[in-house]
Amino acid sequence: xxxxxxxxxxxxxxxxxxxxxxxxxxxxxxxxxxxxxxxxxxxxxxxxxxxxxxxxxxxxxxxxxxxxxxxxxxxxxxxxxxxxxxxxxxxxxxxxxxxxxxxxxxxxxxxxxxxxxxxxxxxxxxxxxxxxxxxxxxxxxxxxxxxxxxxxxxxxxxxxxxxxxxxxxxxxxxxxxxxxxxxxxxxxxxxxxxxxxxxxxxxxxxxxxxxxxxxxxxxxxxxxxxxxxxxxxxxxxxxxxxxxxxxxxxxxxxxxxxxxxxxxxxxxxxxxxxxxxxxxxxxxxxxxxxxxxxxxxxxxxxxxxxxxxxxxxxxx
Amino acid sequence: xxxxxxxxxxxxxxxxxxxxxxxxxxxxxxxxxxxxxxxxxxxxxxxxxxxxxxxxxxxxxxxxxxxxxxxxxxxxxxxxxxxxxxxxxxxxxxxxxxxxxxxxxxxxxxxxxxxxxxxxxxxxxxxxxxxxxxxxxxxxxxxxxxxxxxxxxxxxxxxxxxxxxxxxxxxxxxxxxxxxxxxxxxxxxxxxxxxxxxxxxxxxxxxxxxxxxxxxxxxxxxxxxxxxxxxxxxxxxxxxxxxxxxxxxxxxxxxxxxxxxxxxxxxxxxxxxxxxxxxxxxxxxxxxxxxxxxxxxxxxxxxxxxxxxxxxxxxx
Numbered sequence: 001x002x003x004x005x006x007x008x009x010x011x012x013x014x015x016x017x018x019x020x021x022x023x024x025x026x027x028x029x030x031x032x033x034x035x036x037x038x039x040x041x042x043x044x045x046x047x048x049x050x051x052x053x054x055x056x057x058x059x060x061x062x063x064x065x066x067x068x069x070x071x072x073x074x075x076x077x078x079x080x081x082x083x084x085x086x087x088x089x090x091x092x093x094x095x096x097x098x099x100x101x102x103x104x105x106x107x108x109x110x111x112x113x114x115x116x117x118x119x120x121x122x123x124x125x126x127x128x129x130x131x132x133x134x135x136x137x138x139x140x141x142x143x144x145x146x147x148x149x150x151x152x153x154x155x156x157x158x159x160x161x162x163x164x165x166x167x168x169x170x171x172x173x174x175x176x177x178x179x180x181x182x183x184x185x186x187x188x189x190x191x192x193x194x195x196x197x198x199x200x201x202x203x204x205x206x207x208x209x210x211x212x213x214x215x216x217x218x219x220x221x222x223x224x225x226x227x228x229x230x231x232x233x234x235x236x237x238x239x240x241x242x243x244x245x246x247x248x249x250x251x252x253x254x255x256x257x258x259x260x261x262x263x264x265x266x267x268x269x270x271x272x273x274x275x276x277x278x279x280x281x282x283x284x285x286x287x288x289x290x291x292x293x294x295x296x297x298x299x300x301x302x303x304x305x306x307x308x309x310x311x312x313x314x315x316x
Numbered sequence: 317x318x319x320x321x322x323x324x325x326x327x328x329x330x331x332x333x334x335x336x337x338x339x340x341x342x343x344x345x346x347x348x349x350x351x352x353x354x355x356x357x358x359x360x361x362x363x364x365x366x367x368x369x370x371x372x373x374x375x376x377x378x379x380x381x382x383x384x385x386x387x388x389x390x391x392x393x394x395x396x397x398x399x400x401x402x403x404x405x406x407x408x409x410x411x412x413x414x415x416x417x418x419x420x421x422x423x424x425x426x427x428x429x430x431x432x433x434x435x436x437x438x439x440x441x442x443x444x445x446x447x448x449x450x451x452x453x454x455x456x457x458x459x460x461x462x463x464x465x466x467x468x469x470x471x472x473x474x475x476x477x478x479x480x481x482x483x484x485x486x487x488x489x490x491x492x493x494x495x496x497x498x499x500x501x502x503x504x505x506x507x508x509x510x511x512x513x514x515x516x517x518x519x520x521x522x523x524x525x526x527x528x529x530x531x532x533x534x535x536x537x538x539x540x541x542x543x544x545x546x547x548x549x550x551x552x553x554x555x556x557x558x559x560x561x562x563x564x565x566x567x568x569x570x571x572x573x574x575x576x577x578x579x580x581x582x583x584x585x586x587x588x589x590x591x592x593x594x595x596x597x598x599x600x601x602x603x604x605x606x607x608x609x610x611x612x613x614x615x616x617x618x619x620x621x622x623x624x625x626x627x628x629x630x631x632x
Contacts, residue, residue: 015421017420019439020378020380021440024337024340026380028381032385032423034425065331065344067346105331105344105345107347111427113428115425115427117423119346119383119435123335123439124336
């Protein structure tokens with residue numbers, strides 16, 4: 001969201017707009033960023049997952065149309081451009097197809113840096129908007145996270161350490177693998193959006209640039225009830241906690257930025273375990289109950305000694 | 317439009333998508349570019365007019381929501397950023413208000429260059445889509461243009477000539493004024509969209525980066541009937557034909573790129589004059605009958621000796 005413009009929908013991941021047609025709402029979002037992995041095809045998938053995530057975070061599990069936003073780097077060799085751009089488009093389109101949506105347009109420009117992203121739009125009946133106002137967290141609810149943390153630790157560690165800090169890099173180069181992060185980033189949050197409805201979620205957001213705690217603070221500040229979000233567990237991609245001790249992305253403080261991170265879902269306590277189990281049954285990735293909704297002052301924080309849970313996905 | 321993705325809607329200025337709701341269509345477009353005038357407020361207006369123009373070119377005269385796309389140049393002094401960005405937002409918002417729409421979100425990134433643009437979306441009943449398929453040009457129709465040509469000649473002449481060609485610049489510096497071009501670029505194409513319906517247009521597009529003839533070629537290639545578009549008149553901003561003789565933007569060939577250019581509307585001959593008169597009565601700017609629809613092979617061209625008509629708007 002562009003700060004300062006979102007007067008009516010502060011803190012929501014997508015804009016929700018009345019249309020001229022009674023009972024019909026427009027839900028839409030745009031997001032674009034700079035590539036963070038080397039493989040153009042996978043980068044296309046990650047960008048698509050990231051754009052759609054803001055719809056899914058609203059509990060909207062269908063997307064009527066995507067537009068693609070592309071800035072093609074001038075630094076790329078002329079002969080490589082068609083191939084690289086073609087692979088990015090293919091990745092973006094393939095994941096859009098997996099999400100049962102498609103791309104009908106967009107804009108492409110030349111730019112010093114690569115830019116990749118898009119627009120996701122859904123037109124829905126008001127009654128289909130799962131969380132008409134995602135601000136109903138109640139004391140006693142629990143917090144569920146649907147992807148592990150640590151994507152940017154995994155993909156950016158070398159940038160922060162090399163070439164200046166070869167010594168530090170040696171300590172972690174053996175355990176830094178981007179495969180897990182890429183698999184996580186290119187996974188759609190769609191199942192989370194579908195199950196939110198089924199299990200009666202009270203609020204949700206997706207975890208991206210501000211990190212788990214940054215997005216949690218934003219979400220809790222918009223709740224009706226005077227609640228706090230307190231995290232007792234931090235699920236991280238395997239080895240990333242260890243790596244973060246060296247590169248300091250503030251992962252253990254809850255502030256490490258994520259790309260195409262998971263959904264943070266506020267659920268009634270009695271439903272949370274079943275939500276996690278069904279998520280894993282469908283997607284093949286675990287979800288975690290990571291915190292509690294307590295009486296408070298609309299703030300989010302870690303508990304004194306949050307538990308670090310390492311996650312490794314085997315069936316990539 | 318992003319080439320290669322627009323499989324179902326080739327040549328249309330906006331995507332038109334079926335939604336899950338019977339009879340309800342989603343019409344949307346995105347566009348962004350690099351600033352071409354120095355004043356951030358006016359630049360914001362121009363960007364907004366340019367984004368909306370692709371909806372208007374479809375005969376859709378209402379916009380339910382806009383998202384804004386912004387890349388803030390790293391070259392800008394840190395202390396100037398809030399002011400410059402604030403002025404851009406103000407210009408964009410003011411023109412959105414004039415267009416009876418608003419902005420609820422967007423994305424902003426840091427970038428080597430400034431980037432400015434957005435997304436325009438309209439949700440409409442199918443019956444409200446003025447030109448369900450804008451491909452009905454008939455032999456005997458005429459071509460109408462709603463803004464003069466020459467915007468990029470006006471705003472970019474100095475870039476092409478200075479500092480290398482001071483001699484050439486001296487010849488034209490006295491007559492190059494950007495005021496007319498800025499006034500034209502920041503003018504909405506909304507009235508054209510409204511009147512297209514009233515006067516039963518058979519096809520339309522807006523004139524931007526490919527120039528009058530480039531967009532005409534695209535539009536004619538998508539017509540059902542075997543027609544040609546032949547232009548006998550080129551309306552240009554005052555002095556720009558003269559300037560183009562020096563700087564060579566191919567204005568007199570019909571290929572000079574425009575920013576936020578006018579609508580090219582295909583109208584029944586009997587209705588064209590009334591369309592132009594009502595356009596001018598409402599907007600205070602002239603429109604012109606610039607060409608004919610002849611029997612042909614779906615190509616567009618200038619007549620042997622096209623007439624150059626200079627236009628100056630006095631009441632800015």
